[in-house]
Amino acid sequence: MIVGLDIGGTKIEGVGLDSNNYQTVVKHREPTDKSSYQAFLNSVMSVIHVVGEQGNIESIGIGCCGSVGNDGLMQGANVTVLNGQDFIGDIQRQINVPVAIANDADCLALSEFKDGAAKEASNSCVAVIIGTGCGSGVIINNGLVTGLNKLGGELGHNPLPNFSPDKDGAPVECYCGSMNCAESFVSGTGFARTFSDKYFVADSKQIMALHAQGDKRAIDHLDLYCDQLARTLACVVNFVDPEVIVLGGGMSNIDTIYPLVQQKLSQYTFTKSVQTQIVKNVHGDSSGVRGAAFLHSL
Ligand SMILES: [Zn+2]
Structure with a gap:
């Protein structure tokens, strides 16, 4: 199963797609906890765990505003607790699969190019x-x-x-x-x-x-x-x-x-x-x- 997360200012949505036919296996959303970086990370991991109960996670992609700077830390995110954090590293320390981040327009391009x-x-x-x-x-x-x-x-x-x-x-x-x-x-x-x-x-x-x-x-x-x-x-x-x-x-x-x-x-x-x-x-x-x-x- 390949997993996608869409992180917005109010909600985190996760989806697990069958890696062979891209059919949706599971969907789950939770409110975005922006009170601190740790709280935010916990809410992201919670979505990943719920999605992961339905199949083996092969990779995680994250749609999120902001980007990963050359130092590996987040920059320019409107969920501001993310900025300056090693967000990808912190997820990978909890679940050891490939993790990547792109913005919403990149995700739209990928989604529509792949099967839209x-x-x-x-x-x-x-x-x-x-x-x-x-x-x-x-x-x-x-x-x-x-x-x-x-x-x-x-x-x-x-x-x-x-x-x-x-x-x-x-x-x-x-x-x-x-x-x-x-x-x-x-x-x-x-x-x-x-x-x-x-x-x-x-x-x-x-x-x-x-x-x-x-x-x-x-x-x-x-x-x-x-x-x-x-x-x-x-x-x-x-x-x-x-x-x-x-x-x-x-x-x-x-x-x-x-x-x-x-x-x-x-x-x-x-x-x-x-x-x-x-x-x-x-x-x-x-x-x-x-x-x-x-x-x-x-
Ligand atoms: Zn301008």
Whole structure:
């Protein structure tokens, strides 16, 4: 059995997949205890033990924000008790199997490449999460690209291509310190912010409810959003040229974006008739745990 864990700020979800057919053998979730590192580690081990009661654990993959620094210690995790800790080592001292960590976008890419929306791709796929933020996971030649600086796939913090105040609104500073990051426009948060700046305060759901009623402002805004997303994804095509781009996160559930983005994509790519398909993820919220489980099996 291969095991995947998805660690979030509120819950830790674990899944055990049959290593031959990837069918789910067991699922278990517990609240994330963030009161101290030891308490957090105990809650992670508790999930692993419950999952391990259903079969022999061959490997553990962990989907988690943050990364392992060159010193082997965790950095940049939003579950802050994790930072500066030898998280992988501490798990392996309790259960001696291979343990690896990747972020949520990497897990989405793995999950969809292995047996989801990109399973027909022979060796490449890029997954882009458009949710609260915007991140991506890149698979080239059947391997996940993490990179020297652990920045592989930080698509959301490239500047939005062809930014124009007339079209895209006033320049905006990202929390990362850069101006006009793509994330500030193509994330779900960005979609709501740019609408609220232009018309009136509304969240994504309210904008899409107006869209369903035929409201011209909402229709125009979704069209602009798809243009911004097409500009962002055109960079992916020009640079990596993957066989498939899979979308995940809240905005990926809006089915009307796919034909619009697909149609606009070729306006911004080097070749004006790209074949790259932009598709919705298949595994939805399960992508995190499933992709984590596949971390050892590419
Ligand atoms: Zn940024």
